[in-house]
Amino acid sequence: MIELLDKGVYLLQGQVILEDADKLSLEEVNNRLKHEGLEPLPAGRIEREQARAGTIAYTILTDHNTIDDKQNLKIKFDAMASHDITYVGITQTASASGMKEFPVPYILTNCHNSLCAVGGTINEDDHVFGLSAARKYGGIFVPAHQAVIHQYVREMMAGCGKMILGSDSHTRYGALGTIAIGEGGGELAKQLVERTYDIAYPDVVAVYLEGSPVPGVGPQDVAIAIIKAVFKNGFVKNKVMEFVGPGVSNLTVDYRNGIDVMTTETTCLTSIWRTDEQVEEYFKIHGRSEAYRRLDTKAVTYYDGLIKVDLSRILPMIALPFHPSNAWTIAEFNENSLAILQQVEEEGRKQISNPNIKFKLTDKLVNGRLKVDQAVVAGCAGGTYENIVAVAQILGEKALGDFSLSVYPSSQPVFFELMNNRSIEKLTIAGASIRSAFCGPCFGAGDVPANNALSIRHATRNFVNREGSKPDNGQLSSVALMDARSIAATALHDGVLTAATDVEKLLSPTPAYKFNQEIYKNRVYQGFGTPHPEEELVFGPGIIPWPKMRELTENLLLKVATVIHDPVTTTDELIPSGETSSYRSNPMRLAEFTLSRKDPSYVGRAKEIQEIELKRQAFLAVGKNVKGMDELFLPLLEKGQRTPEDIQQLISKTGLGSVVFAIKPGDGSAREQAASCQKVLGGDANVAIEYATKRYRSNLINWGLVPFTINESDKSKFAIDDYLYIPGIREAVKNGADKVQAYIINSGGKAPIELKLEGLSQDERDIILAGCLINYYAE
Template sequence: MVEVLDQGVYLLKGQVIVQDADKLSLSEINNRLDHEGIAPLLESNIEQERARTGTIAYQILTEHNVTEDKRNLKLRFDALASHDITYVGIIQTAIASGLTEFPVPYVLTNCHNSLCAVGGTINEDDHVFGFSAARKYGGIFVPTHQAVIHQYMREMMAGCGKMILGSDSHTRYGALGTMAIGEGGGEIAKQLLERTYDLRYPEVVAIYLEGCPKAGVGPQDVALAIIKAVFKNGVVKNKVMEFVGPGITNLTVDYRNGIDVMTTETTCLSSIWRTDEQVEEYYKIHGRSNSYQKLDPREVSYYDGLVKVDLSRVEPMIALPFHPSNAWTISELNQNMTDILYQVETEGRKLIDNSNITFQLTDKIVDGRLKVDQAVVAGCAGGTYENIVAMAQILGQKPLSEFSLSVYPSSQPVFLELMNNRSIEKLTIAGASIRSAFCGPCFGAGDVPANNALSIRHTTRNFLNREGSKPDNGQLASVALMDARSIAATALNGGILTAATEVECSSAVLPYTFNQEVYGNRIYQGFGTPHPEEELVFGPNIIPWPKIRSLPENLLLKVAAVLHDPVTTTDELIPSGETSSYRSNPLKLAEFTLSRRDPAYVGRAKSIQQVEHKRQELVAQGAGFTEIEDIFLTNVADGKTPEQLKSLIKETGLGSVVFAVKPGDGSAREQAASCQRVLGGDANVALEYATKRYRSNLINWGMIPFTINEEDKQKFAVDDLLYIPEIRQAIASGADKVQGYIMHADGQESIVLKMENLSKDDRDIILAGCLINYYSKIK
């Protein structure tokens, strides 16, 4: 089904794979070409560095690089996108840094806090602020319920050869010939200020598709099969996934989009696909024929790895809690039900640090089959036109009876066409609940299951508590990811897990017509026509970022949390769901930091932050330090004279630090870092960072992304102190490591803290304390 080659390969004319090419002579390679009926190659054409330029990714990246350096890229994007969880903070950051006008098309969608269900007026206040910003600075404003962010960008903004940056991790439009990257808000703010996205040239991995999917197998099945094969070994981490091979022709564009959006769950940087006449027709249907161009690898292209997918062998899949990579074929699960569910329970319980909660799936077994409680198809992955048409074809008008099924079309134009071809009618009569375009079920802001319930969903993620349950209230529900087709088959079977290949399932696709009036009558198109004289509209929950100090000469940090889980998601760092309503209020939102993983974290961080605030106050007053000197005398001032102690206190900032083995998998939202910063966080320490975007968020908020060696991970304990002398000098001088000292209750030990791959700009931002401070100094 999926074969992974974690080694360099050559692709010849887009179809012939040459493995171990570095070990072959030119004559041996040409013998292979001759066997395939391809003309021989000149030696210069097979040289690896030149062949690297043959990828589609190289062609697009170099066109958007504004520096002569082809190894350390500085990229400018063609368009930007944010939704109503992120755009308020981004715009406030950009304003504080000197924003006067949006320099490229910037789309502000309202698809996350659409329900306006928590906190009174605060959600709609954010939407009003967003509209006022679109008018003032010249943006594109998509009101609530019109489209989820990524469907709108596919329909209206993608284009072959373009690059788009979005403040949402699932910013992926590769199937439409667009390299798109999901990043934290700081990177969007940089683009708004006409700065660059700085990136070391990434490795490119070929995703080679061949064969044709069988009826009943959908895009989520293919995506989960790929994620299962590549996530744990990190073979595509922070790399570009380039989809090639003859199998692409056998997939519709909607199907390709469904696979592509899930590439985020592999931890890759971005994705890109070869394009063909079907993509050309997609742009024609959407009234944007000039956005199409044919994209193909050149005659010889070199890839840093290859993932071969035989589409004809892909089976309906299910990703069990609590990660999309925890995937099995439905057939395999049905054949080994008890053993697999017991294994998943055992692994899942290791993630739950709450004695009041018991994670259980084996109690869902009824007569040897898995019985699920709820189903949802929604968002940028599930709510696409062809997915919902396929569901209507499977279900017909057969009654769902007591089974709960909610369906969220991804945009109003999609909804309209589903009404026109009577798919909505069929689903409604069957008993499905048809909703508007909304991302909520993907992150716990809609259709929250009952306690102990199992929900099957065609959405993007199934992380622990992401569906909206609250562990601090003794609640736990869980989600398994599936394709819409198998969800419909399961609904048809009363909630008994059923693969779509087990029921009558047509692979026919109904034609699609895009009605441009839907958006023309509702979307605000303000790019290029700003109204600087207009005022921004602020609600009472929208507050500016608190003042953040620059990096002191030394740091003394309380270890406020220690997480030894193999991976820590951004959902654990800052919960999704109802907390999203407070994302325009950094002080309020920070109260939820790590609340689902370590509820005592906030109190620990605040305790040391209060001492730091007092230290800063005393320094400003030129007063004595008697009130706070104990923490220094006890830990780092042994043998110092009173004058030396005074100097040490003046030059040593107090803060907090989080240790996690591998933090940052999941969402791009910068609040996973900024909330720590608001509480006085100065650093993270990790063995590695799960994604580039989380590491970027730390840097943009002035936090140092330290890494350490494996053997040092047991040195950290909650309430220890980490002393890092001369850290400012180390950052400023370009040092790639610094000596630290961990103070335990019974002694201290040294530790080497690594600061690898920090650019000059990264270091300057950290020195300034955060991106806002950095731009304030250079304005």
């Protein structure tokens, strides 16, 4: 089904995979090509470095690189996109940093907090701010319920050879020939003030597709199978996934988009696909024929690894709680359901911090079959045209009874065409709830299941509590990810888990899609290139500016405010999604939720040390000796250096803050608030064995938190309420040091530990020295 080659490989003429081409003569290579009926290579040697430049990714990345160095890229993007959880903070940061107008098309969508269900007027106040920003700076404003962010960009902005940056982790338009990257808001603010996105040239891994999917197997099945194969082993972490091979042309563009958007869950940096006549037709349908150009590999292409996928062998999949990689085929699951659920329960309980909550799934078995409580097809992954047509065809007008099915078309043009071909009619008669374009079911702000319920969803994630349950209120529900086709088959069988391939009813050809451009023309504000600088931003009472953040001090004394030994810590655990998203324009209010579902005591611990730091700063501001801190600082000094003067000098040079320790933090969302909330509470650093994603590490840096790493052998040294003393940290960061000597201080004494400062660029070091990106630009 899926084969991984964890070594460099050559792809010849886009179809022949060679693992040992360096050892072969040109004659041997051409004999192989001749055998496959392909054109021979011209005379000359096969050069690896030249073949590296044969990837699609290389062409696009180097086209957008602004310097001659092709190993350390400084990229400027063609366009950007944000939704209503992130665009307020990004705009405020860029405006404070000197931005006068949006230098590239910047799309502000309203698809996350569009229900306006929490906090009174705060969500709609953000939307009003967004429109005022689009008018003032020359942006594109997509009102609530018109489209989810990624569907709008697919329809209206993606193009072959482009690069797009988004403040959402699922920013992926590779199937449309666009390298798209999801990052925290700081990286978008940099682009708005015409700085660059700086990254070392990434490894590129081929995803070689062959064969065709069997009827009933959908894009989510393919995506989950790939995620299962590559997530835990880090096969594509921070790399580019390049989709090639003859199987690409056996997939419709909607199908490709459905696979592509899920590549985020592999922890790859981004994705790109070869393009063909179907992509050309897609742009033609959407009135943008000029956006197409053929993208393909060169005759000789070198990849740093390869994922070989036989599409004909992919079976309907189910990803059980609490990760998209926790997956089985539905057939395998149905044969071993009890044993698998017992295993999932055991592993899941390790992720649930509340001992009073019992995670149980085996009680969902009825006569040996899994019976689910709810189903949702939604968002950028599930709510696409072909997925919903397939649901309507499989379900027909069969009464759903007490089984809940919600369907969210991904945009109003998609909704309109589903009405035209009567898919909406069929689903409505059957009893499905038809909703507007909204991302809520993907992050816990829509269709929250009942306590102890299990929901099956064609959505992007199924992390613990991401569906909206609150462990601090004694609640726990969960989500399993499936393709829309098998969700429909399950609904057809009253909630009993059923693969679409087991349904006798055959799918009909999907009706041709027609895109109605008038829908957006009549509603979307198109202001790029026509800013109105004389207009003012409109601030609601819930939009609060960032608090003042100090620069990095000479030394740091950090209280260990939480210790997490889970193999991976998600951004959902660092700052929950769901209704907390409504407060993301209020940094102080949002910070109260930091780690609330993982370590509810974290905020209190962080605030305790923050209060002492604020007291320290207040004394220093008026030139007075800092009182009442001797006991805290005495252990840092040698016995012969404990004079009052020594203590006061140390206090004046040593900032107090908190630190988060986690094994591998940052999987999941691009949300910068996973880092900024720590900073707002006085955080100064993270310590980890490694960081799950580049975007989380970038968020830490942009908020002035030092991203330390340590050797795995040192992970047991950290305990809550210990102190981490880092003398000379400012000098180490300033002088380019890649490690620093620190000390763990507790009742047992003072123990040394080495902290690593790995892979920091000069710009990143300068941001950390300034205390955060906002301070850096202010300087």
